[in-house]
Amino acid sequence: MSRFDVHNLQGFVDRLTGRSLLSAEEQQAIVNLPSQTAQVPANRDFVSLDEVTEHACVIVEGVVGRFGQNSNGERQITTLHIAGDMANLQSVVQTKGTSALQALSTSTILRVPHVALRAVAARFPAIAEAFWRDCMVDAGILSQWVVNVGRRDAKTRIAHLLCEMAVRYKEHGQARAMLFQFPLTQNHLADATGLTSVHVNRTLKALREDGVVFCSGRVVHILDWDGLVRIGEFDADYLQTDVKPSERMRIVETSRAAAA
Amino acid sequence: MSRFDVHNLQGFVDRLTGRSLLSAEEQQAIVNLPSQTAQVPANRDFVSLDEVTEHACVIVEGVVGRFGQNSNGERQITTLHIAGDMANLQSVVQTKGTSALQALSTSTILRVPHVALRAVAARFPAIAEAFWRDCMVDAGILSQWVVNVGRRDAKTRIAHLLCEMAVRYKEHGQARAMLFQFPLTQNHLADATGLTSVHVNRTLKALREDGVVFCSGRVVHILDWDGLVRIGEFDADYLQTDVKPSERMRIVETSRAAAA
């Protein structure tokens, strides 16, 4: 493994330790996982539907979508993954994948062999626990998406999505003048919100005219955070991005994991 | 614990061992978990939003919905839980709940203290693994629901939901003459599919006139399974209900868990 790869897995460790308590040894065990860097061009599937893959993927750069599909071939993005996410962590405990992964922008991913992930999860129960916890945050996001597409109108849906991504990117100081890279096309936004790209276009225009957010090409510029939160009915709790150190969980004993 | 309670936790163990390999000792450890039976009347929340609860709940009888909500108070069911499910298993690794649980019909639940669940998961890594895996099946269902409400029309949505429940109830021999208890009102179906109860009513009528399924009060009668599957664009893979014994997973070593 190159130093470059090691550095990138550190991003994934940081993600985990934001919510879980891991010893230095455990953290090191994750950083030391074997991995292989790959570049994926935009709109390319790198895990296809029902594929039995041998690797899980950490996103280093770019945005990745998890896709479901109806029988007309219309796709629905069920989750967006950004840098630091392990896009298919659940495959550690599941053999069959149930959805495709596609790079939405040119992305850099790290492929980590399942066999290595399973070994480290088996050896260090606290790592398995941290993986599980991270999967549960993803499930919470999924749950919010069901509410989003099921019970919110177009404007609210898109505002909610933008709020979610703003918090996940953590590139907002507190309230205003927020700006982040979000290289999705309006077609991608449509697939994520269950709308058509035409209606996404009109809705973005409406949000722009409301003066709350401006989306242009690859950048989202939030002009009125409070307004966007209100329109999007957004409450960041479910993202668990700001778990205080004292509230980070560990159910397995420290002594035991350290001894392993 | 009464024998009655023990018997009910066995249903949960059966659910787990359908996908995961657990030793006799591990299974016994789950069966021996302390628990408390409770009856919940229909339409009563028994875990409210953002509640910090000390218990997880196994459903023994009835149907339970996990709810999200928009700012108008319109509710969206994000998951349905039936007998054998642990409705909030994820709370083992998460302190804060993110959604409410409501009994949709009169239900019997078993409350199992978090502290006991965490202890057993910490002591037996294979149990933690089985819990994690079960959570991932729930997440797969959630993922399908996003596709369902996002990219399918009313008829397809409802047909898909009915297919899913038929498989989860496993009360279908193979193809036809299928009948199962499903004590939801049309209002509940509306909350689950992101429609209004009026439109659910019309859609059920259309499905009835197509001769594929007949829903009456508390019973679903599937007249044409293949037809319903076609209309619902249903593929049961994601439910992982029929995992062959040889394909059931265990990543932690057997020896180690047995020695614990």
Next chain:
DNA sequence: CGTGACGTTGAAGAAGGTCAACCAATGTGG
């Protein structure tokens, strides 16, 4: 300087929502 991807806009139409009425079944108190 053509070609393709993406964004923008208008006009027409369909899917589903809203409102309102009514019915059947069930339960409850007098």
Next chain:
DNA sequence: CCACATTGGTTGACCTTCTTCAACGTCACG
């Protein structure tokens, strides 16, 4: 045993939101 209320299902008329289709603009890139 009946008046009455409640809950859930059914139906019609009308309206809103979003989709569909189609055209055109613009920018990047070979």
